[in-house]
Amino acid sequence: DRGIKAMKIVVLNGSPKGDTSVTMQYVAYIRKKFPDHRYEILNVAADIRKIEKDAAAWNTTLDSVRSADLVLWAFPLYYLVVCSQYKRFIELVFERKAQDAFAGTYASSLSTSIHFFDQTAHAYIHAISDDLGMKYLGFYSAEMRDLLQDEERKRLEKFVSLLFTAVQEKVPVQRENAPLVWPAITYIPGPHQKIQETGSKKVVILTDSDGSSPNLFVMTDRLYKTFSGSVEMINLHDINMKGGCLGCCQCGYDNTCVYTDGYIDFFRNKLLPADIIIMAGSVHDRYLSSTWKQFFDRSFFRGHIPNFKGKQIGFVIAGPLHQVPVLKEALTAWADNGGCNAQFVTDEVSGSGELDLLLDAMATRILQCAESGYIPPHTFYAVGGHKIFRDNIYGGMRIAFQADYRYYKEHGMFDFPQADLKTRLFNALLIPLLRIPGFRKKVFADMKYHMVQPFESVLKSA
Structure with missing residues (x-):
């Protein structure tokens, strides 16, 4: 690497902890091993409120990206993708039509995790890079403690050396993710053929509807009116979430979050008692909205406990879900790991009549499954996920996540084969x-x- 021309590497830090994050220790190591290049670290996740509200901060960030030879997306994993603060930054780029600042620039991604669905996080960033017109050169997914091992440090150095060489040599890169095409349907619901009596089952419909997706509003309204009995619709914008998960892990001891807002009471009093939870959202870039991501991230105050075990989950999605396999996989894996039964309905249909039938069928089937207590067998998502969490909570994560350890021990989840x-x-x-x-x-x-x-x-x- 010493013989190549100095480049400017802009690191988009996706940790809400800013410089004091495990991910940034990897970046610090790269800087020490490859000192001939210029590095600029932008704490876009930690500073998201300032970047969103302060025009000067936003423009400065874009100017830095424009000047880069390589943009490195660097982040820890938060619930199978990136944290909500990082997600909000990505949303802003598209909302403010700032794609030109990224277009044509080489990109790569670096993550730290315990290798639980790191592939979905990098697939998301790859697709985002493609949508921004960037030239994506692959990812490096590190286990959090890899940097402490000599062989893994050598592996990282090889990756970075090859990455920097590719940028310097201006290698051609092929786009892998096709542009998204939104459904053309304008949903106009017809009359209900049958009203579903909830009986003893409690139904909660969660939505982040803000008027930007008419189909989402009408789909959730139709579904809400399909049920009769204990059914409640809650908008995520109304539950007073003050911010995204900070990654502080203080909740690990006894499941007490540092935030004192409406989220915890909402989670405990509305969601945990529910038998059926229907989650409604629209596609934003290659995921749901950052509000939905914040909802998932903030549920981490419960640690790695399967919060919704035995519940029925419905996903009602407005937008091209089937063109975004990483989103479908992330939601499916989330439900499977939680011990839930998940069903999907989207507005990717031929007309309103078909969507009526699909929403009515979801209401019928989700109640039938709840009444019978049916939960499907676990797939690789949950089986593999359980073993990753089991081993880490028993081992290196036990000190930080003592509440998890107590729960796993009490519920026989330390099912090691030697037992x-x-x-x-x-x-x-x-x-x-x-x-x-x-x-x-x-x-x-x-x-x-x-x-x-x-x-x-x-x-x-x-």
Whole structure:
């Protein structure tokens, strides 16, 4: 890297903690190892209120981006994507039509996490970079403590060296994410064919509707009027969230948030008692709004506890959801990890009549699932997520997240394989026997029968 021309690297810091963040320690290391370049760090997440309200701060930020040879999106993961403050900065770029400040510039992303859905966060930033007309050169996803290991430091240096060389050599980059095309439908609902009685089930519809998406307002109104009984519609703009999650982790000890606003009471008194929660939002860039992201981030005061376990979740989305696979995956994974059953309806339809049928079907099915208590089996999202959280909460995260540790211990979630004494004993007996050629041949010849044998008693008694 010493032989290449000095470049200006602008780092868009996506941590609400500013310079005092784990992610920025990686940036500091890069600066030490590659000192011939000029670096400018913009704390756009931590300073989002000033950037949003102060025209001079906004223009200064854009001028810095315009002058960059490389923009490095650097952030910690917050609920499968980036924090709401960073998300708001990205929204501002599009709302204020400032894409030209980014267009044509090389981009890359760097994250720190425990590798829980880091891929969705980088896919989001990649798509944003494509939408801004940037030339995206890949990502580096670090486990938070990787920088403490010699081999991982070497890996980071190789990535950065290759990245800087690619920028210097002006390598061509192909766009991977096609521009989004919004549904053309203007939704005009028809009469209800059937009103759904909620009975003993409590339904809460959450929306961030602010008038900017007429379809979203009409879809949620239609769904609200489909239910009769215990149903409540709440707008996220009305619950007095003072700000986004600060990443301070002070809630980790006893689930007490440093904020004293309306969010905690709303979460505990409205959402936790609900049987059915329908979340309605419109697509903003490649996610939902920063208000919705703030809702998800602030729920972290409950740590890694499955808050909505056993609940039915409906997602009503206005906009091109099916063109944004990272959003669909993030919402699906969120529900699966929470032990919920999720259903989706969007306005990507041929006409209002079809949307009427889909919304009515959601209301019917979500009540049926709630009444029967049906929750689908976990998929990789939840199985893998559980093991990541289990291992980290038992290990390096235990001090910071003692409330999680107590919950996991009380609910038998430290289900490490070495605790399965029956399987350990079986393996200890059988594995030595498999070293005998004749025995091994017999076992593997009959393996398919051994696999189905345990199911015989179940099928006989069915």
